[in-house]
Amino acid sequence: MSDISAPPVILGGEPGSFPHSVLAERHPAIIQQVREAFPYGPDIHRRLDALLDNCAEGVIEPLPAGALDRDRWRTWGMDAYAGRSWFDVPWLWSESYFYRQLLEAVGYFGAGAWQGIDPFRPFKLAELDAPETDEELAVLDTLADRPVDERDRALLHGSLWGNRADLGFRLSDVEAQKRAAVPALVADDSETLWSLLPAADADVVADTDTDAEVDADADAGAEIAAGIRQGGAGSGTGVLCLVADNAGRELIPDLLLAAHLLAHGRCGRVVLHVKPYPYYVSDATTADVVDALRKLTAARGAAGAYGRRLWKAMTDGALTVRAHPFSAAPLPYAAMPGDLRAEFAAAALTIVKGDLNYRRLVGDSRWRPTTPFTDVTAYFPGPVAALRTLKSDVITGLDAATEAALVAAEGRRWRTAGTHALIQVRA
Numbered sequence: 001m002s003d004i005s006a007p008p009v010i011l012g013g014e015p016g017s018f019p020h021s022v023l024a025e026r027h028p029a030i031i032q033q034v035r036e037a038f039p040y041g042p043d044i045h046r047r048l049d050a051l052l053d054n055c056a057e058g059v060i061e062p063l064p065a066g067a068l069d070r071d072r073w074r075t076w077g078m079d080a081y082a083g084r085s086w087f088d089v090p091w092l093w094s095e096s097y098f099y100r101q102l103l104e105a106v107g108y109f110g111a112g113a114w115q116g117i118d119p120f121r122p123f124k125l126a127e128l129d130a131p132e133t134d135e136e137l138a139v140l141d142t143l144a145d146r147p148v149d150e151r152d153r154a155l156l157h158g159s160l161w162g163n164r165a166d167l168g169f170r171l172s173d174v175e176a177q178k179r180a181a182v183p184a185l186v187a188d189d190s191e192t193l194w195s196l197l198p199a200a201d202a203d204v205v206a207d208t209d210t211d212a213e214v215d216a217d218a219d220a221g222a223e224i225a226a227g228i229r230q231g232g233a234g235s236g237t238g239v240l241c242l243v244a245d246n247a248g249r250e251l252i253p254d255l256l257l258a259a260h261l262l263a264h265g266r267c268g269r270v271v272l273h274v275k276p277y278p279y280y281v282s283d284a285t286t287a288d289v290v291d292a293l294r295k296l297t298a299a300r301g302a303a304g305a306y307g308r309r310l311w312k313a314m315t316d317g318a319l320t321v322r323a324h325p326f327s328a329a330p331l332p333y334a335a336m337p338g339d340l341r342a343e344f345a346a347a348a349l350t351i352v353k354g355d356l357n358y359r360r361l362v363g364d365s366r367w368r369p370t371t372p373f374t375d376v377t378a379y380f381p382g383p384v385a386a387l388r389t390l391k392s393d394v395i396t397g398l399d400a401a402t403e404a405a406l407v408a409a410e411g412r413r414w415r416t417a418g419t420h421a422l423i424q425v426r427a
C-alpha cells in the first residue's frame with residue numbers, strides 16, 4: 001500500500017475557499033428558503049433567527065438536554081466541538097451539524113405539531129413534479145429494446161449523472177444546472193464494477209413493459225408477478241448495498257438501476273441505504289423513496305412498469321430500505337459502527353452515491369489527487385464503488401495526466417463545479 005497517511009482534514013475557515021462559502025453563504029440561504037416554504041409560527045421564526053446569528057458569529061452549541069440523539073452526537077464529537085467556531089472544526093462535521101440544528105429549530109424532533117415535517121419536502125416534490133423528470137422517464141421507452149449491456153451502461157450513467165440533481169448545491173449555485181456536463185469521466189472503473197457482479201442473464205426479456213402490453217394483460221397482478229419472475233431468472237444471489245444520496249431526480253435513476261440489476265440476476269437483493277431524517281436539503285429518506293415509487297408507478301410506458309416491479313420488489317423483500325443512524329453521521333465511513341461494517345462486509349458490492357458520501361468514504365482531507373482510491377478505501381469491509389459528480393474539493397485516484405489536464409484547463413474549478421464525474425472501484 002502506498003502513502004495513505006491522511007493529510008490535514010478540510011476546515012471551513014479559509015475565506016474565499018469553497019467550504020467557507022458553504023458555511024457563510026449557503027447555510028444562511030437555506031435557512032431563508034426553509035423559512036419561506038412553511039407558515040411557521042413565531043417560535044420557529046425566532047429559533048431560525050437564532051440559528052442564523054449563531055452560524056454567522058456564534059460558536060457551536062450543544063443539542064438541548066432532552067434531544068433523543070444527544071448521546072449519539074456526543075459520541076460523534078459534539079462535546080469536543082461545542083464552544084468552538086463553526087469555521088474552526090472539520091467542515092464535514094460543521095456542515096452536518098448545521099442540518100441537525102436546522103431540524104431542531106423547525107421542531108422536527110420536538111413534541112409539537114411540526115414533528116416529523118420535512119422542511120425540504122416542498123423543494124423535493126417540486127423537483128419530482130418538474131417536466132424534466134418526466135422527460136427523463138420517457139427516455140426509458142427508447143431503451144426497452146436495446147441490448148442488455150447497453151442498458152447496463154445507460155442505467156449506470158443515469159444513476160451517476162443523477163447526482164448532479166442536488167438541491168443544496170443549486171441553492172448556492174443557481175448556474176449549476178446550466179453548465180454543461182463533461183461526459184468524459186475523470187476516472188472510470190466501470191469495467192471492474194461490472195466484473196464484481198454475475199453476468200447478466202441475456203435471455204431475460206427486456207425489463208420494461210410498455211403500457212400497451214400492460215393494458216393487453218387482463219390481470220395487472222400477473223404482469224407484475226411476471227416482472228419479478230424475470231428478476232429471479234438470473235444467477236445472482238448476492239446482496240447489493242446502494243448507499244443513496246439525493247431524492248427525486250437522483251433517486252429515481254438509482255431505483256431504476258436497482259430494478260435492472262435485480263431483473264437481470266446481477267444480484268439477488270438490493271439494500272437501499274437512505275438517511276434517517278432530512279439532511280443536506282435533498283438527501284433521500286424513506287418518505288422520499290415512497291414518493292419516487294409513486295411517481296414511477298403513476299408514469300406511463302416503461303417507467304410505470306419499472307415502478308410496479310420496484311413496488312413488488314419492496315413488498316417481497318428483494319428491495320429493502322435501510323435508514324441507519326450512521327448514514328447521517330458527521331464522520332467518515334472509516335469510523336462506521338460494527339453492525340454497518342458487517343452489512344457492507346456481507347455485500348457482493350456496495351455502491352456509494354454522491355459527493356458527500358465520497359467525502360465520507362475517502363475521508364474529507366486534502367488528499368493529493370493521485371493518491372490511489374484503492375488505498376484510501378482499503379479499510380472498507382467489502383468491494384466498494386463510488387459514483388459521484390464532483391462538487392467539493394476532495395479527490396483521489398486520478399492519474400497524473402488527467403489531473404494535469406484538468407488543472408491546465410480549469411484551475412481548481414473542476415473540483416467543485418458539478419460538471420465532472422467519476423466511477424471508482426475498489427474490488
Ligand SMILES: O=P(O)(O)OC[C@H]1O[C@](O)(CO)[C@@H](O)[C@@H]1O
Nearest residue numbers: 166169245354355356357391392
Ligand atoms: O448531494 P451530494 O452529491 O452529496 O452533494 C452534497 C455536497 O454538496 C456540498 O454541500 C458541496 O457542494 C458538499 O458539502 C456536499 O458534499
